[in-house]
Amino acid sequence: MATVDGSVYHALIARGVSRRSFLKFSAAMAGALMLPAAYGPRIANALSTAKRLPVIWLEGQDCAGNTEAFLRASHPTVAEIILDTLSVDYHETIMAAAGRQAEDARKATMKAFPNGYLVVVEGSIPIAEGGIYCTIGGRTFEDTVKEVCAGAKAVIAVGSCAFDGGLPAAKGGPTGAVGVSQVVPKATVVNMPGCPMNVQNLTAAIVHFLTFGSLPATDSLGRPLFAYGQLIHDQCERRAHFERGEFVTAWGDDASRKGWCLYKMGCKGPETYANCPTARFNDGTSWPVKAGHGCVGCTMPSFWDQMSPFYGRLSTTPGFGSDVTADQVGLGIVATVAGLTALHAGGSYVRHKRDAAAPPPPAEAVEAGTATGGTQA
Secondary structure, eight states, rough: OOOOOHHHHHHHHHHOOOOHHHHHHHHHHHTTTTTTTHHHHHHHHHHHHOOOEEEEEEEEEEEEEHHHHTTTTTTTTTHHHIIIIEEEEEEEETTTTTHHHHHHHHHHHHHSSTOOOOEEEEEEEEEGGTTTSEEEHHHHHHHHHHHHHHEEEEEEEHHHHHHOOOOGSSSSSSSSSEEEHHHTTTSSSSOOOOOOHHHHHHHHHHHHHHHHSSSOBBBBOOOOOHHHSSBBHHHHHHHHHHHTOOBBOOOOHHHTTOBBBGGGGGOGGGGGGGGGGHHHHHHBBOOHHHHTOOOOOSSSHHHHHHHSSSTSSOOSSTTTTTTTTEEEEEEEEHHHHHHHHHHHHHHHHHHHHHHHHHHOOOHHHHHHHHHTOOOOO
């Protein structure tokens, strides 16, 4: 594997990361990107020659939840991301500089890397009343986003607020909050909604960029397919209970303690696209449904309005028709299984009666079968 001085690989080795760990990380990224295992060496080779990528991280109307997720990143750790894989030159929450010094750092990065830096945007962008609801350094956040994204190689919108406005854009919000794509429609934007987004997905997208020179393929909403290409319901460890018609009907009941399906408690997994069940959070430890709380659909458009009430059931079950409920799906599957079991039992009984009524085989056939080690039918 050829390496280049100043590459991501050399920086990681200098920080004490072993070659074995580096190769394991490359293989893990191939898995996260849903690429064949054979792509692991290709990713490792690309990172061995890729230069550190300058990043400008902007925050608008947000709770800093995505920054918190970023700070708890592992494989690699946040220190490795900041110091080695990325050169995070501007991030208001974690940078030492403040005020004019911070703004000067952002401008210096834009000047030093024209059309050569990555932008991460966290939080929604208010546009009502000229954008006065969020200003930084005397400028509206909307203006800053337009300026910074104009010179970026690519833009990643992290979290539901940066995706489509999130909570600030919910019904009744006065700020006119919107997502990044609405403010810079001509920019190359990849959306990573979630409350917060999973930092493994962010890391994988950046690795994809460093490996292939482009961001990963996306769906019609600009979300990377590797992370948002499957329904949560299809990957959920509680799905078997859904198919058996086994549901939690009250918090703390016996079904809840047994880990049964949370659909009747408002889980939105049947119509939410994300890889939460497989990527999980906190270093892959858990995710809301495993912890006993239904999915609220935070990766979907306008989820604060469209998925409310969060503890209310979906009126229909996606994929089974508009007039089919979860109860009918569960009971139908149970009835089908029972029917198949009865059919199998009936077939076995018929075969048994048929065999009992059949005349015994000739003695010479039995002897021949015994001599050749065969078994009698």
